[in-house]
Amino acid sequence: MTINAAPRRVGVVMPLLLDFVLPLGVYYGLRAAGVDQWWSLLWSAAVPAATVVVRLVRTRSLDFLALLILSMIALGMALSVLTGDPRTLLIREAWVGMLGGLIGVWLLASVVYGRPALMVIFRSFVLIKAGQDGLHAWEGRWHRDAAFRHGLRVLTVVWGVASLLNALAQLAFAYVLPIDAAPVAMQACWPVIAAPLFFFHLAYTKRHGLRA
Structure with a gap:
């Protein structure tokens, strides 16, 4: 049991190290070594680009989102090379983060039109946990349980606002x-927002019976 748990922990921690910790370590490590801001940001931006390439090679499949992120990183680097402005790299990274803002807009829009998007996202988790019969029972609550519908709408709004807030905060930080x-x-930004968000999510879904 302990042997099986270790790879799962590594699988959770490793992306955090690659996507959050390593770029910061590269940037501030180079700055401490006397490298200027432009080169430090350029090399730190190369870290997520390299991880995206490695993931594409390992999976041997075309991932549209990964290709989009890689294209935006490359475009930001090219613009920075042309302008020689380190602020351009920061703004590029912030606009990549706006993809999360678009997800937030989608979540909020889904509350108004049709079923909340979180119901679609939760579907695979419910299927794994409760099986096909449990999934049918869980989805059936949408038609007969007003509290269930209200709870999913509230939860979707909270996730949508959090995603949009994260994207806008990153954009503001990049500029000012x-x-x-x-x-x-x-x-x-995201760890600070996500920590209370996950606690709220767990407490809210349990209190309002939204779990399968």
Whole structure:
């Protein structure tokens, strides 16, 4: 049991290290070594680009989202090379983060039109946990349980607002903060928002019986 748990923990921690910790370590490590802001940001931006390429090679499949992110990173690097402006790299990263903002808009729009998007997202988790019969029972509550419908709408709104807030905060930090302060502030946005969000999610779904 302990042997099986270790790979799962590594699978959770490793993406966090690659996507959040390693780019910051590269940037501030180079700055401490006396490298200027432009080169430090350029090399730190190369880290997520490299991880996307490695994932594409390992999976041997075309992932549209991964290709989009890689294209935006490459475009930001090219613009920065042309302008020589480190702020351009920060703004590029913030606009990549706006993809999460679009997800937030989608979540909020789904509350108004049709079923909340979280119901679609939860579907695979419910199927794994409760099986096909449990999934049918869970989805059937939408038609007969007003509290269930209200709870899913509230939860979807909270996730949508959090996603949009994260994207807008990163964009604001990229434009207004000093360049050496912006990377850590931008990387800290989602963990700071996500920690209370996950606690709220767990408590709310349990209290209102939204789990399968």
